Amino acid sequence: MKQADIDFWRGSIENTKVWMRARHKVWRRLLKAYELDFEVDGLPEDKTVRVSRFYPLSRQIIASISYNYPHVFFHVEEPGKEFASEILERVANAALEQMDTKAEVQQVIFDALFCDVGWLKFGYNPPGDADMIAPYTINDALSNDFPYVHRVNPFNIFIDPLTPPHKLSHARYIIEKMVVPLEYVRQDERFSNRRQIQPIDEEDTTDTLLADVEGSAASEEADAVKDAKTQGKMTVLYEVHDRMHRKRITFAESVREPIEEIDHPMLAMRPVTMPDPFTGEPLLTGEFEPEGGYLTNGGFPYYALQFDQTQDSFYGQPPMAYAEDTQKLIVESISRRADLLKRFSRTVLGARRERDANADIGETLEQGRDGDIIWVEDPSSSFRPMDFGNPPPDQLGIERDAREYEEQSLNVSQMAMGGGPKLTATQASLQASFGQLNREWMQLRVADCYKTTVHNTLRMMADARYTPEEFLVNVAQDEMEPVYEAVTADMLRVRFKIDIVAGSTSPITEQLEREDALALFNYTIQLPEINRTEAIKGLLKAFKVSDPEKYLGKQADADAMKLASMENVAYLMKGANPNVTPEENHQIHMGIHGQIQTLPEFQQLLPQQQQQVMAIAQQHLQQHMQALQQKAQGGGGAAAAPNPEGREVRERGGQEGNIVSMVRSQAQEMSQQVQRAPGQN
Numbered sequence: 001m002k003q004a005d006i007d008f009w010r011g012s013i014e015n016t017k018v019w020m021r022a023r024h025k026v027w028r029r030l031l032k033a034y035e036l037d038f039e040v041d042g043l044p045e046d047k048t049v050r051v052s053r054f055y056p057l058s059r060q061i062i063a064s065i066s067y068n069y070p071h072v073f074f075h076v077e078e079p080g081k082e083f084a085s086e087i088l089e090r091v092a093n094a095a096l097e098q099m100d101t102k103a104e105v106q107q108v109i110f111d112a113l114f115c116d117v118g119w120l121k122f123g124y125n126p127p128g129d130a131d132m133i134a135p136y137t138i139n140d141a142l143s144n145d146f147p148y149v150h151r152v153n154p155f156n157i158f159i160d161p162l163t164p165p166h167k168l169s170h171a172r173y174i175i176e177k178m179v180v181p182l183e184y185v186r187q188d189e190r191f192s193n194r195r196q197i198q199p200i201d202e203e204d205t206t207d208t209l210l211a212d213v214e215g216s217a218a219s220e221e222a223d224a225v226k227d228a229k230t231q232g233k234m235t236v237l238y239e240v241h242d243r244m245h246r247k248r249i250t251f252a253e254s255v256r257e258p259i260e261e262i263d264h265p266m267l268a269m270r271p272v273t274m275p276d277p278f279t280g281e282p283l284l285t286g287e288f289e290p291e292g293g294y295l296t297n298g299g300f301p302y303y304a305l306q307f308d309q310t311q312d313s314f315y316g317q318p319p320m321a322y323a324e325d326t327q328k329l330i331v332e333s334i335s336r337r338a339d340l341l342k343r344f345s346r347t348v349l350g351a352r353r354e355r356d357a358n359a360d361i362g363e364t365l366e367q368g369r370d371g372d373i374i375w376v377e378d379p380s381s382s383f384r385p386m387d388f389g390n391p392p393p394d395q396l397g398i399e400r401d402a403r404e405y406e407e408q409s410l411n412v413s414q415m416a417m418g419g420g421p422k423l424t425a426t427q428a429s430l431q432a433s434f435g436q437l438n439r440e441w442m443q444l445r446v447a448d449c450y451k452t453t454v455h456n457t458l459r460m461m462a463d464a465r466y467t468p469e470e471f472l473v474n475v476a477q478d479e480m481e482p483v484y485e486a487v488t489a490d491m492l493r494v495r496f497k498i499d500i501v502a503g504s505t506s507p508i509t510e511q512l513e514r515e516d517a518l519a520l521f522n523y524t525i526q527l528p529e530i531n532r533t534e535a536i537k538g539l540l541k542a543f544k545v546s547d548p549e550k551y552l553g554k555q556a557d558a559d560a561m562k563l564a565s566m567e568n569v570a571y572l573m574k575g576a577n578p579n580v581t582p583e584e585n586h587q588i589h590m591g592i593h594g595q596i597q598t599l600p601e602f603q604q605l606l607p608q609q610q611q612q613v614m615a616i617a618q619q620h621l622q623q624h625m626q627a628l629q630q631k632a633q634g635g636g637g638a639a640a641a642p643n644p645e646g647r648e649v650r651e652r653g654g655q656e657g658n659i660v661s662m663v664r665s666q667a668q669e670m671s672q673q674v675q676r677a678p679g680q681n
Contacts, residue, residue, distance in 0.1 A: 001249075001258055009249065010256065013175060013238055016158035023315055024155060027115045030320050033327055034058070034114065040332045049335045053327045054320055061319075062109050065442045066102075070450050073499040084494050090473050091461070091487055092454045092498075098471075099149050100141075101453055105446065107151045108305050115154035116318040118305040120449065121176075122149050122296055122456045123265070124466045134188075134237060134250075135180040146468050147457045152176060152302070163314040169243075169298030171314075176239045185235060191250065191259040198254040199233040243299040246290075266295045271464050288465065295459040303452045307442055349384045353377060447500040454498055462492035517542030560585035564592035572617050573601055579623060582631070586624040593617055593624075 036050040072092045074085040096102075108118030125133060127145035142148040156177040163171040179200075186194045236253035246267055250260035269288035276283050297303075308316035354361050354376055364374055365383075376382045460466045467489045476483040521539045524530050563584075571578040572593065580586070596602055596617050602610060 001261055006257060009240060009251065009258070012173065013158070013240075013251065016161065016175060019161045020158060023116070026321065027154065027318065030054075030114045030318060030324060033324065034320075038328075038331050040335045043335055043339060047335060047339050049331065049338050051331055051334055053323060053330060057323060058110060058113050058320070061113065061442065062106055064439050066105055066109055066446050070447060070500045072096075072450070072454055075497045075499065076494050084491070085496065087473065087475060087491055088458065088494075088496060091492070092458065094471075094473060095147065095457050095461075096450070096454070098143050098146060099453075099457070101149055101450070104149055104151045105449055105453075108449070109446065111151070111154050112305045112307055113319050116306065116308060116315050117154055117157075119152040119154060119157050120149055120303040120305070120453065121152050122147065122301045122303070122453070122460070124148065124460055127469075132184065132188075134185075134239065135178045136184040137181065146471065147460045147466065149453050149457070157302070159314060165310045165312065165314050165316070167298075168300065168302070168304050168314070171300070172242075172244050174241045174243075174300050174302055176241075178237045178239060179234050180237055182233045182235045185237070185252070190262075191252075193252075193255050193257060193259050196255045197235055197252045197259070199235050200253075241300055241302075263290075264294070266301050266460075268293045268295050268459075269463065269465065295463060296456045297452050301456075303449055305445060305449050307445055347385070351378070351382045354382045451498050451500050454500075458492050458496075461487060462489050464489055514542050560588040561592055564589040567620075568593060568596050568599065569601065572596060572620060573599070573613060575612055575616055577616055577620050577623075580620070580627050582627055584624075584627075586628050590621055590624050593621055 034052070034054045036052055038048050038050055039045075040048050072089055074088040074092070076085045076088070104120060108120055111118035123133060125139065125142040125144060125146060125148045129139070132139045138150060142150070158175040158177065159168070160171040160173050182197065182199045185191060185197055188194065191197075237259075238251040238253075240247075240249040240251065241264065242249060246264050248260070248262055248264045249258045252259050268291050270291040272285045272287040272289055273282035274285055275281065294300075306316070307319050310316040348365065350361070357377060358364075358375075361374070361376070364372075368374060461468065461471075468487065471487045472484040473487050474482040475485045517539055521535055525532065525535055567578045567589075573596070580589070596613070597610075602613060605613065
């Protein structure tokens with residue numbers, strides 16, 4: 001790297017530190033308040049009543065907008081590949097679980113509430129332990145040979161100060177500060193000048209800690225963190241993501257020249273091929289060339305979760321900053337009230353003449369029980385209470401107003417958190433509507449976070465360099481036995497759009513879905529066009545019943561018997577074959593069709609007509625038998641796949657094999673009956 005470029009990046013690192021210093025100060029102050037570190041002017045620390053408003057607010061927001069995994073929908077835009085959308089959905093949902101995205105997103109939401117921006121980082125964890133990614137210590141938590149997503153401390157991200165407020169992808173660069181074990185850095189063959197890298201010195205730990213501790217370096221906790229980093233021989237790296245020149249550059253704190261400068265690993269690449277000298281077929285060479293663009297959205301392997309917007313800067317005010325003054329006011333008010341009540345005890349002034357008349361009057365007043373009568377000279381003027389501890393009349397009103405203003409800023413619930421006066425129906429409705437709008441606004445940001453995670457993950461897995469070799473997914477269509485195959489790049493190389501229902505992140509969504517399903521069932525169950533059994537199954541699924549067939553029990557069998565009997569009379573007896581569908585209960589149908597010769601309508605037919613009916617019935621039974629054989633073959637294929645359900649599939653396949661044998665026996669018996677039919681009657 002040229003000296004001018006080294007000077008530029010070194011200067012950019014220091015400049016972004018200065019640019020973020022004031023923001024870090026605000027973030028630290030808010031986090032201290034979350035940790036109940038309060039100060040009230042004029043009161044000692046032991047007199048401060050630590051009532052947190054940040055804690056219930058942050059828990060309420062996180063639980064309301066990111067409680068469950070969202071439901072991911074795919075729309076494949078290429079004709080003839082519509083079923084690929086179902087495969088993509090399965091891959092995406094399984095990947096979200098395997099990367100433990102839920103825990104990372106919840107922490108990122110917390111960061112965004114107190115630090116304005118929460119950061120997610122995307123990448124690929126290579127197979128094995130020999131090729132670990134910095135900062136090394138997180139590798140055990142990542143899935144081997146699989147994409148990863150993890151939260152990055154907001155204090156460690158430094159972006160281009162010229163970044164516009166609404167587009168992170170317009171930034172020239174992003175710098176991530178890492179504190180990593182020196183031992184691993186010196187063993188990492190990707191870095192040059194490794195032996196020149198030095199551990200953190202005790203003198204400069206304040207400037208190179210993972211999170212800036214300016215203003216609290218004298219605290220015991222900060223000293224313990226500093227000692228852990230110096231004793232553990234940690235060092236500081238700066239990972240620069242240069243979007244303009246498509247590079248990833250790494251600097252060490254103690255080495256001026258970069259220790260790494262490579263093409264960015266998230267660049268979209270295609271494999272280089274060469275023709276086979278004998279057959280002319282293209283062969284992989286093991287090399288790759290850029291095909292334009294990045295695998296990750298916006299050109300950076302980061303996603304910034306924000307709930308605030310500004311006019312001229314990427315960073316705005318953290319949402320909790322809007323509740324900071326009300327938090328201080330409530331703590332100060334309650335602390336002063338408690339101090340006032342404890343400082344001045346309630347006392348009683350008594351007339352001396354009462355003491356002269358009764359020397360034990362004071363003790364009698366102290367120890368008097370409920371209902372005791374104390375005889376005095378003048379009840380109206382002998383004693384007077386001194387209430388020094390009463391707070392000013394408007395003190396409670398100030399606290400109530402503070403809570404109401406706080407709810408207007410950050411309320412995401414349909415119920416108010418404060419203890420103010422009872423609201424009218426109109427006021428309650430308006431407040432609930434505002435809370436819903438505020439919640440949905442935040443949910444959209446979280447949905448975008450999941451959408452970006454899914455997009456980046458699938459783009460990485462579709463790249464030949466990063467396709468996991470042992471990631472299995474069910475590729476069978478719905479209603480079919482599961483068939484597990486390894487995910488390959490060609491499965492994911494389709495044009496698709498991602499849609500996420502933001503409401504699926506809400507804890508109340510399941511209840512709303514159940515209410516909708518119940519309402520739909522009540523509205524449609526009386527319609528003659530509605531299949532009653534399927535309607536009941538849909539309702540049971542909405543209530544998370546894993547096996548609706550067990551709930552239906554004999555009802556489902558009764559419906560199958562009814563349908564088979566109708567086929568006997570309406571089709572087979574008239575010489576028509578109704579054919580079969582894979583979803584039918586073939587075993588029950590075959591039992592009913594096998595008894596067709598016992599029907600009175602059959603016995604009234606002429607022998608020639610009976611032969612025709614039995615021939616059609618035998619043909620229909622053969623179709624049921626073929627459907628069972630196909631299902632059994634599908635079950636055998638699924639049982640051979642490496643999945644935990646293989647045993648169940650094999651057992652089911654064995655049962656279906658017995659059914660097929662029974663059908664063949666029934667078919668042979670019916671054939672003999674057809675041959676004997678001319679001699680009947």
